[in-house]
Amino acid sequence: MARTLNVKPSSSPQNGCPPDRMKRLEHIGIAVSDLDEAERIFGDILGSPAYKREEVAGEAVLTSFFQAGDSKVELLVPTSPDSAIAKHLEKRGPGLHHIAFHVEDLEAELGRLVDMGYRVVVGPKPGADGKRIAFLHPSDSAKVLVELCADAHS
Amino acid sequence: MARTLNVKPSSSPQNGCPPDRMKRLEHIGIAVSDLDEAERIFGDILGSPAYKREEVAGEAVLTSFFQAGDSKVELLVPTSPDSAIAKHLEKRGPGLHHIAFHVEDLEAELGRLVDMGYRVVVGPKPGADGKRIAFLHPSDSAKVLVELCADAHS
Numbered sequence: 669m670a671r672t673l674n675v676k677p678s679s680s681p682q683n684g685c686p687p688d689r690m691k692r693l694e695h696i697g698i699a700v701s702d703l704d705e706a707e708r709i710f711g712d713i714l715g716s717p718a719y720k721r722e723e724v725a726g727e728a729v730l731t732s733f734f735q736a737g738d739s740k741v742e743l744l745v746p747t748s749p750d751s752a753i754a755k756h757l758e759k760r761g762p763g764l765h766h767i768a769f770h771v772e773d774l775e776a777e778l779g780r781l782v783d784m785g786y787r788v789v790v791g792p793k794p795g796a797d798g799k800r801i802a803f804l805h806p807s808d809s810a811k812v813l814v815e816l817c818a819d820a821h822s
Numbered sequence: 823m824a825r826t827l828n829v830k831p832s833s834s835p836q837n838g839c840p841p842d843r844m845k846r847l848e849h850i851g852i853a854v855s856d857l858d859e860a861e862r863i864f865g866d867i868l869g870s871p872a873y874k875r876e877e878v879a880g881e882a883v884l885t886s887f888f889q890a891g892d893s894k895v896e897l898l899v900p901t902s903p904d905s906a907i908a909k910h911l912e913k914r915g916p917g918l919h920h921i922a923f924h925v926e927d928l929e930a931e932l933g934r935l936v937d938m939g940y941r942v943v944v945g946p947k948p949g950a951d952g953k954r955i956a957f958l959h960p961s962d963s964a965k966v967l968v969e970l971c972a973d974a975h976s
Contacts, residue, residue, distance in 0.1 A: 691868045692891030696850055696921055698966055706964040712938055713958070713968060714845045714923065736923060737846025738892040743964075762965040764918035767850055769868065769890060784866055804867070810860040810897075811917040812852055814867060 691769035694799075694817055695733075695740035699756050699765040703732055703745040706762075710734050710741055718743075724796045729753050731796045742768075742796065766803070768815035774800050777816055794820065845923035848953075848971055849887075849894035853910050853919040857886055857899040860916075864888050864895055872897075878950045883907050885950045896922075896950065920957070922969035928954055931970055948974065 700706035703721075711717045711734070718732045728751035734741040744765060746754035756765060771777040774792050781804065782788065791802030799817040806813045854860035857875075865871045865888070872886045882905035888895040898919060900908035910919060925931040928946050935958065936942065945956030953971040960967045 691870075693847065693850065693893035693895070696847065696918075698964065700964050709962070709964050712940070713935065713963065715934075716845075737848075739847035741847070741921075760914075763960075764850075764921065764966055767895075767918065780869075781867065786866070806917075808863070809867065810852065810854050810863050811915060 691771060691816075693739045694768045694770040695742045695797075696764065697742045697744055697766040697768065697813075697815070699753050699760075699762050700743050700745050701757055701762050703730060703743060706743045706745075707732050710743065714741070720797075722796045723747065724794075726793060727751065727753075727795075729796075733797060740797075766813035766815050768801070768817050771816050771818050774802060774816060774818040778802055845925060845970075847893050848922045848924040849896045849951075850918065851896045851898055851920040851922065851967075851969070853907050853914075853916050854897050854899050855911055855916050857884060857897060860897045860899075861886050864897065868895070874951075876950045877901065878948075880947065881905065881907075881949070883950075887951060894951075920967035920969050922955070922971050925970050925972050928956060928970060928972040932956055 698706070707718050714734050714736055716734065718734050721730060721732045723730050728746060728748035729744045730747050732743040744753045746757065748754065753765070778788055778792065786808045787805035789803050789805045792800050795801030795817060798820050800820050801815055801817045804814045804816070852860070861872050868888050868890055870888065872888050875884060875886045877884050882900060882902035883898045884901050886897040898907045900911065902908065907919070932942055932946065940962045941959035943957050943959045946954050949955030949971060952974050954974050955969055955971045958968045958970070
């Protein structure tokens with residue numbers, strides 16, 4: 669039984685980000701230890717296969733992408749023991765790894781958030797799937813690893 | 823430096839789910855220990871406040887929803903120590919909790935997946951935000967807690 673309690677704004681609409689620049693959930697990143705098996709599983713669940721694999725040498729990961737409406741599921745397997753994903757698998761095991769929001773202007777959004785006290789731990793740098801990416805410090809974002817990404821040509 | 827390797831289907835297009843029924847990433851669920859603080863953080867990041875809070879008595883959680891394009895971010899805080907979210911917080915701490923895909927026909931999709939060997943651990947039952955929900959066993963889905971949800975009136 670669900671009950672709606674209230675509408676409680678957590679920040680004002682005048683916080684520097686007009687409505688037409690609202691972020692879109694671009695993808696969810698999942699750390700996996702066996703890419704073939706995970707591709708089979710998410711292919712089964714989504715009813716549609718991965719549309720590409722892509723290696724991101726700078727991150728030492730091999731990725732695999734599924735479309736799910738306007739968003740994507742990104743599977744990540746490490747290609748080196750030094751990869752951040754290898755360290756995540758060692759510490760936390762496979763599972764949900766990060767959440768990525770699309771922004772129009774990556775530098776402007778990072779500047780806006782840094783001005784509010786958020787720290788950038790990775791990037792801006794090239795990422796998979798034709799994007800430029802940056803990650804916020806998870807200690808600043810409720811222990812969630814948040815990626816912001818923009819189209820590389822923007 | 824990103825490099826596209828190949829397009830590698832993980833399952834055939836004839837797996838019982840025609841293209842027009844492709845799943846949509848409906849929301850990402852995040853377990854939090856302080857809902858006010860997490861609402862402030864995601865309001866800052868998304869540039870837009872939560873659009874509602876809703877208590878789901880059957881799950882012993884209070885939820886808060888943000889729109890992010892066609893998808894949502896759902897924050898979850900336990901309202902009882904017996905809540906699955908309370909147990910998750912105790913075992914894993916706050917962070918990403920589950921990923922939810924919208925389906926048109928919940929029972930049909932669950933039947934399709936059960937026939938393929940996937941196990942349902944919760945539901946179908948009423949969930950937050952006007953949905954009927956079910957969860958797959960994470961041991962079957964690469965250690966990711968996967969929710970399938972449909973509109974309650976469908």
